[in-house]
Amino acid sequence: MRSPSGALSRIVLPIAGVVVLIAFWQLAGTTQLLGRSVPPPTEVLAALAERGDVLWRATLATSQRALVGGLIGYAIGLVLASITAWFPRSTTPLVRTTVLINAIPIVAIGPVLMTGAARPFIPEIFAALSVLFSTTLATSDGFRTVSRAGRDVFRVFGATRLQRFVRLEAPSALPMAADALRLAVPAAILGAILGEWFGAERGLGVVMVSSMRNVQYGQLWAAALITVLVSVVFYALATLLEKSATRRFGRTGETPSAVPALSRGLATVIGIAIPLALVVAWQLWVLLGRVPLIVAPQPLQVVAALGDGALDLLAAAGLTTLSALGGLLCGALVGLALAVVVTLVPWLASMLSPLALVIPTVPIVVFIPVIGGMLGYGMQTVFASCVLMAFFPLYVLALSGLRARPLGSDDLFSVYGAGRVKRLVRLALPASVPSLLVAIRLAAANCFLIALSAEWLMGEGGLGRVFSERRVMLDTAGSWAAVAVAIVLSVLAYAGAALLEKKLLARWGA
Known part of the structure; x- marks a missing residue:
């Protein structure tokens, strides 16, 4: 049983940390210790009061985009990780594909998406892409942390493949999946904000770009403060899920089992085929879509x-x-x-x-x-x-x-x-x-x-x-x-x- 003092410290100490952070921020802002680009909290609060209606609508727009895109990316990542659990030999090609997709800079994708039907959904797409890779990678490793003893017990009792997945592998992966969710929170929000730089009508990203252009640092930091507060709320929820999963299913520190090795020839073929397929798709898209050179x-x-x-x-x-x-x-x-x-x-x-x-x-x-x-x-x-x-x-x-x-x-x-x-x-x-x-x-x-x-x-x-x-x-x-x-x-x-x-x-x- 946890002591009341321990519960109190878990409430008081984060508040103390916030107070110290705000005090330093006020000092840095009033003395311009970090330059003119860091306004004091009082100026930020004034901007919040003055532009509250605009910032509120922007927050709702960005939050919705981050939530939708982040959940889509997270769900796809869980599905891909589950496929690697059911078909271990698919791990190498699936992970390599997500690595390649993740390696494409978002700043390069934006101008391309602006010219097509996907333009209204760029923030959601960026949020999903920002979450996909980390979710796939972390959860896939979580599925492979099942202990050998656990596998042997399920094998001895003749458990079906579905029973092993539901009762053994999925519970082992849940703590890592919860970690992936914690990483996904700031990634999805930042992905949505970056996507809003490419033509959205409203959102925190739009407010930030406008503030930078007009040297309105108070409004810029007001938008950033809202971003942090939204992230804190969702991150706290994800942390509660992670602690619950760890408490319920435990973390044993088990080393993930090795990915089934492919033959050298097959590994070479896969290594060439994946990027080649992306290049071919790129070529067909440009030719069949009659994409102008200025776009791609x-x-x-x-x-x-x-x-x-x-x-x-x-x-x-x-x-x-x-x-x-x-x-x-x-x-x-x-x-x-x-x-x-x-x-x-x-x-x-x-x-x-x-x-x-x-x-x-x-x-x-x-x-x-x-x-x-x-x-x-x-x-x-x-x-x-x-x-x-x-x-x-x-x-x-x-x-x-x-x-x-x-x-x-x-x-x-x-x-x-x-x-x-x-x-x-x-x-x-x-x-x-x-x-x-x-x-x-x-x-x-x-x-x-x-x-x-x-x-x-x-x-x-x-x-x-x-x-x-x-x-x-x-x-x-x-x-x-x-x-x-x-x-x-x-x-x-x-x-x-x-x-x-x-x-x-x-x-x-x-």
Whole structure:
């Protein structure tokens, strides 16, 4: 039974964290410690009062789009993950397909969707795409965390395939599916906001773009504050579901079983067939739909642009890679360190939770002026943006993983009088390895997309700058060439993280 003081601390400490955060915000705003782009809360509240009706309608529009798109993406991700559970050999092609789809930068998809019938639904599409990959990946791994003993028991009692799925595999996957839902909350909202930049009539994204153009920082931060509050509400609900699933079904820290190996020949065929099918679909779409060059080039035109601008693209790719991989590494260290600290000092978990949620929830268009004001508008700001956006999945999954202790292990450590540090080093950290490796794969696949988006917004840096400049010059083939390079880098980053995971898990299980 939980003590009243413990329940009180879970209420008081988050409030204390919010108060400290607001106090620092007020100080920074009034003294312009972080530049003019950070107004004090009093100015933000004034903007809320003055433009309340507009912001309310915008919030309803964005929330509805994020909810619809996010649920669609989440549902598709659960279905794909379930297919990998029923047909394990489908895991490789399905995951590779979602990796490729996820690697396509949203900023490149938007202009294409604006020309077709999908234009009114761009925010929902972006929200769904932002959620799909992480849901598929995390839940698919969750299905594979079933213990060998559990499988053997169900096999001995002659359970049917459906019974094994419903009573064994699905319950094992639920905690990871709940983690995916927590990651999906800010992703869906930010996806919807970004989609609103491509022609929506109303929404928080529209308000933010208008505020930036008119230098209305109070209104900009009012929209960002509403975004955070909406995210907090839905994130809190997702966290309750995650805790309920963990309490009901447990996290044993079981290493996911290996994906059934395909023959070398079949693996090669699949590796070639998936991107080739996407290229063929692209070619047919352009030809049969009579898509003008200004909207989308043909694949061969992109290949020609890759050859013509090879040196510029190579140099730009180098800059983007430094920001993306450097941000991934630092974000991973920050996320893991923060998870370890709040594990050792539990009351900090409640107090720091508002800050941990604010960072990935505030749209990057708001962060750019803040970071730029402190660090200058250059590669350092792109790098800082990558760190801020990469740390969140590491923090969420690391914190869940640190609680994934084998049944009865805490009692055993208590019997031997082990302290918190020893429990952390000998029990919690080893149990968290599978969750950490999933988080690294997620962050690795997204780090180049984050870097490209930051470069695109600022017009500085590598591939994002090239993409922006070529679009302004109406060089569609050149802009798509930059996107093609970014896709390749994103896929390679994911493949590298997957290879690292495979080697570590092989060593871990030895």
